[in-house]
Amino acid sequence: MSTVSDFIIQRIREWGVSRVFGYPGDGIGEFDGALGAAERDGDGLEYIRPTHEEICALMATAHAKFTGEVGVCVSTSSPGAFHMMNGLYDAKMDNQPVVAIVGQQGLNSLGTGSQQESNLERALADVAEYVQTVVSPEQAQAVIDTAFRTARTRLGPTAVILPHDVQGMTMPDLSPESWVSRSSAVAPSTRVTPPETDIVRAAEVINAGSKVTFLVGHGANGATDEVLEAARLAGAGIITSLRGKQVVPADVPHHTQQLGLLGSLASYTQIKNCDTLVLLGTNYPYGQFLPKSGQARSVQVDLKPEHTGLRYPIEVALWGDVKETLTALIPHLEETTDLSWQNSAAEDMRDWEHEMEAQANVRYSDGVNPRAVFHELNRRLPAEAIVTADAGTTADWYGHHIRLQRGMTGDLSGRLATMLAAMPYAVAAKFAHPTRPVICTIGDGAFQMLGMNELITVKKYLSRWENPQLIILVVHNDDLGQVSWEMRTEDGNPLWRTSQDVESVDYAGWAELLGFTGIRVHSDEDVAGAWDRAFATRGVTLIDAYVSRNVPPLPPHITFEFAKNTGEALLKKDPFAKDVIRDSAEAMVTEGVERIKNAFTKNNG
Template sequence: MADKVSDFLLKRLSQWGVKLIYGFPGDGINGILGGLERHQDMFQFVQVRHEEEAAFMACAHAKYTGEVGVCMATSGPGAIHLLNGLYDAKLDHQPVVAIVGQSARMAMGGNYQQEVDLQNLFKDVAGEYVQTVMDAAQMRQVIDRALRIAQSERTVTCVIIPKDVQELDAVEAPPHVHNSVHTGTGYFRPYVTPTQEQLQQAADILNAGSKVAMLIGAGAKGADEEVSEVADLLGCGVAKALLGKTALPDDLPFVTGGIGLLGTKPSWDMMMNCDTLLMVGSSFPYSEFLPKEGQARGVQIDIDGRMLSLRYPMELALVGDSKQSLRALIPLLKRKTDRDWRNKIEENIRDWWKLIDERAHQKANPINPELVAWELSPRLPENTLLSADSGTTANWYGRDIKIRKGMIGSLSGNLATMAAAVPYAIAAKFAYPDRPVVSLTGDGAVQMLGINGFITVAKYWQEWSDPRLIFVVFNNQDLNQVSWEMRVEAGNPMLPLTQSIPDFPFDTFADSIGLMGIRVDKPEDLGPAFDQALSANRPVVMNVYTDPEIETLPPHITIEQAKKFAAALVKGDPEEAGIVTKSMKGVIEGVLPHKG
């Protein structure tokens, strides 16, 4: 039988190195599904429970592997469901290709069932490249360009294929005539560094500084040796944006940890007192956590020129790959002999970890959520992959998990969408079936989408060489991050009407579908429960009952935020008594450090 366009599409994806496709079937992609049946040797098609999961998994695949993530959906509603996960990829600059079906060509424009203007629907999220294949000979150039542009621009692209086009006879190569386009496969990341003159300018600024601060992001992944060497030469500390948490281990004495709302006090102190800022591979969005304008001289290195001098008015903003640019910069830097600034930073870091230990062991009803991450952290295997959700779990992931060399972790960064942690973890497991994966997520996110992911895990887990996949669900029956934002930002009390969510037996649900469920409602049971989960012979869902009254305030709360916090209690927050007793130490510590 002659190859169809769907066969050619799949063979071409294989030539590009694609091995995993995340998707959900529908009649709008029946031709492609038939091709997948014929070419099972080329791909693993991961059948998810919802298309949004497929897009999250494609984004996570790109984050964890550095490869292009590919997701697939049918026309109309299936394509629409992809959008949230695709925006997650776009905002975090990840290469993802979405392949979607469409009504047959002769039906288009006829108000046909499930006909949606997909070209316009994807125009924003896949703005760099979204094309509809209308001819068999067009397939090669469209899929080649979608893959290449996704990688080159680190963004989302979309290929729309009408259902009748999928069944056309394939055209291996377009005719060598006028109006034909002839493309090829393959993309290699370029070697990009600033000029020697620019690097010398950067070195002059950094060498002149006496209190240098460094901030790195996801763009610095793979450059840990260079970052460490630069930090030693400059006598500085290194703060990490949340997406860059695993770019540098937390057990290094000069790593101040996260920055921003979910960050640490050592990072805050370093930024507020530095005279020079070096930012590498980061689009960290919150300028209030960076030095005040005019306080510090600034140097930035980023592969994307559009992100330069965006968060702080840099004196010198350079386009370049983080690793290669730092490697070229190092010979031009002079090692600072005065180490007082560095010593003070390291002292602050030691004090911070002691404080986090104290806060994690603060009494709660029933379990302090910070203790969950604190107890988990030292038990994590060396090569663990991690995911975290948006919400308060991101706080505990960002502050309490001590990343060690070899670990990889991620979450939804700039979109900060709920419900990404479970599909992220599943994608990590498909990409690395021989490595342990741990996901931190809230009960609201699991009720929103994560339960679907558990069912997907039940379908596939026995294919993995290492069965360790652990979902830690922080169950507090509260949309907790929003509750705290209402208190701190708006001065309003927690509103049960919008914030309370039902209790759900995540552990017994896991048992019912063939996974292992573990219920934890006592702090002394946390350690044994993690030990049991990490030695289990199947994926585990840990249903951990945590206290919603434990504060998740910024590392350095402002007086204005403290006033709003107090105002919320005066208005009659239903959890007022517990919050006052459990959180005042944290509030005082934020306003008046070391007075708590």
Template sequence: MASQTVADYLLARLREWDVEKIFAFPGDGINGILAAFGKADNEPKFIQARHEEMSAFQAVGYAKFSGKLGVCMATSGPGAIHLLNGLYDAKLDHVPVVAIVGQTARSAMGGAYQQEVDLLSLYKDVASDYVQMVTVPEQLPNVLDRAIRVAIAESAPTAIIIPSDVQELEYTPPTHAFKMVPSSLGINWPAIQADDAAIRGAAEVLNSGSKVAMLIGHGARNAAAEVREVANLLGAGVAKALLGKDSLPDDLPYVTGSIGLLGTRPSYELMRDCDTLLTIGSSFPYTQFMPEAGKARGVQIDVDPRMIGLRYPYEFNIVADAATALRALMPHLERKEDRSWREGIESNVTRWWSTMRAEAMVEAKPINPMRLFSELSDRLPEDAIITADSGSSANWYARQLKFHGNVRGSLSGNLATMGPGVPYAIGAKFAHPDRPVIAFAGDGAMQMNGMAELITIQRYWHEWSDSRLIVAILHNDDLNQVTWEMRAMGGVPAFLESQALPDVDYAAFASSLGLQGISVASPDELGPAWEKALAAGRPTVLDVRTDPDIPPIPPHATFEQALNGAKAVLKGDDRAAGFVKAGVKVKAQEFLPHGDD
């Protein structure tokens, strides 16, 4: 019987940690590990992307939607470099991912050898919580176990580097000897209880307020029942940071939706007018959208002590699990009998959703992008998983999609990188092969990497019990988000050489792969197209011709931003007439009477 190699042991140890998927791309720097996959009958499962960056994004998406550890792997040199953007996405969104990367053989290190990159230096920032190189077999269990524990404990990416020659060495475990470091599997996590005195003090703050606002993030997702109960006791409205969109359903009448540049008017008004703020599981960074300092008292609850006390002068900064802290808080809260604040919030929310529908129905040339999202809201399966790419699709994801039931959703929140929409969806599908997954991406993101990952979808979709993976493309031949940022923030016209995209038939490309491709060129086709995609027995690409002149105007757009848009017009923006006309129509919906008024 052949001896067990370091690579063999690596995969065996990952199986003992219940790692089932490794998102990866091959290369000779990990040949020893690839051989071990063959001997291990592909357990854990090697999932091949078209590019290492996509492997990292898939691992992030898998971790976000499964609640488990994500693992990605790449070869030495360029492969390890390509992982970085996806790993930074994990770092900034606090997602546990372990990267396993190859390295040139030990005998060649320091010799300016092919693909020799100082990976410890390269990874010391992105994997700052733990990065280590394995140089002898006895080191492996300790390094791997620590990388996994630290990634989960810190909700962060970690990395282990294994030189190619080490992978092929015979595995020998650490011995009971000096300078050997044994290791063990598993970890039992404590329940982080809130401080009693802080809970009583926080309750005093919350009870004394008459206009309570709550801001929740992804850290509140497993405390939805407790958030509802506290919101009802306090008569509060609940705004959601972008990564917390799926922490509470949007069909609750007091949920004001997203906050910030991509946010809603009810969330903006909630923060502007409140006298008390309770923040749960969120490190929302844009403090200009929070209450002005001194106008509201504040309490923050977060399980991560590194993220506590940020953004706002809170009186009580409570380090605890969200659900545990809220359960401790509830007996000390007094139900607010005056519900006028809550009633005003609910009225604002009702009108907002009516406004969103009206904005989505504004005529465009040819299709209003908001209507693409609005039509899905009416048909959204209760167990759907939604991903969105960065860019204008993130605006409509935040404002137009009305989550209900057990709908999940995420995007690149803090890095806001282009390109993760489709690979996130692939990671989600491997996390939940029995649930429908829908990705929204602009044509810029599709041309960057999404089209290539359609090939990955084609390769694996037969393995999923629910084969529905829908990629909806906002096809406007424009890098639309930056175009609007140039106008609104810079006061300059769009620079066509940087912003215009070549026209591509995405539906035809999907069809060439054996996927379902649907071209949508008129608004009346949207509803039937969604129904066809949601009923299909295979993945679908919706190639939707959207109007680039529909502006992603924040509901609280400042005079300065409007002035900058006008400056862009005066400086000769080629689409000036179109976007001014469309912008007036869209913005007018906030002020026109609706059926519920």
């Protein structure tokens, strides 16, 4: 006789899942036992056990991002479920389908305050699109199917709570019976196309524009060709969100990369002058960088209808899949013969690339230029590379310097922007695509959180990857750099070393201790050689780059408030005031020189 756990494992497989990320405990013990039995019988699930439940949930989220499949994570009851919450919020805020299978103490313990018994439904209710405790075998089928169906259609995490005794109960064959649902492991199609009348209205808005800008997000994944064709017809410039980088190849000349603090001046110029804005699969949250109200007519396409019209006043809101919607829209777009707007975006982007190269070539006296590290990485990215970035200044350098070509993939924790995600993302990417090279870029503060632990996970599973090449870049500046700069630029406060200093660790030595290759980079002259050596290594390499903590992540457009707050912070006895002033001056002079050179070139042909 099969148990509830046996049934759920088989049902997970029927939903197309072959790999789960889990951490054991007594609350999920019967289910884990069934997983082990299924593995021995040859019809189980690949069970990946990292070093922490938070990593399990982040890996499940990353798996969903890198494959388009449902990610699954498994944990015991509290505290395991609580540990997973951050990773589940990452899935929620980046619209990823994840199902969490969570253990619980026995049915008789519910509501009694027993050991490790907590109100998990209440705890998970905010993060999960659907959460339900299975209280009988007859209920299990409908609950697990609803969890998967909801995750796929609502693009978010769901949770199934399994009390320990229910996990081992006999699973009956379901027959017609009052209160018993007989459900199916079938999800409805999400290839949604809006009505023709709405498609025509959207085309009319786009056709009427002379300065059309597409803002493309991760929701447009899989629609690269359709985005490019629609932009060609409309003469549109293209901006991508940070998570949408991979949708549009970097060699498209009118793709001006990101918008905002870690975006390009070309994107800033484009968004400030466009007369039509088309939002494609993006919930871009930084309203201060969008056009003024009334400046641009706007169309938005999104599979999550609640996102449409949320960030900017929309004239036509299309509830649909980006690929399917653009396929329906393209025949209605009139091909423009005036490419001046698109060509202007391309010219501005060429100028920006010259500026980024110049910034990468600046030399600082207090450490390696972190821009140089990312710039040299970008020059060497192999075909089909997967690049992960972390929250913090690594996201700035990733946005400014990494250019993903067709076939490459990149991602990070987006709206949640949680630290440490780059490492479990990279490891999950290796499981999802074991033949592809993966590069993880992470700051030292994030690496110390749980990232260092995951090198142990890598050591454990390395033999499973056909191509074992995994490169970890640790941006080593002994500082929580992004927060340090936010203290200065947002609040006018000096850096507070008590909160900001990161204890220096020999990260390359830690990698070597585990049998991997460690490379220490102490000078800008060592950067190129470090990357060459890493890419020539068939295995795991950690590059420990000792970079300056005072290189400013300058936005493309420096506001008065930004300059004023930074000045006030330095006057308040910032401990690195002299270095910040010197390094900022170096960066700003380089920026100014490049912009003067670009303007001179334009004015003189």
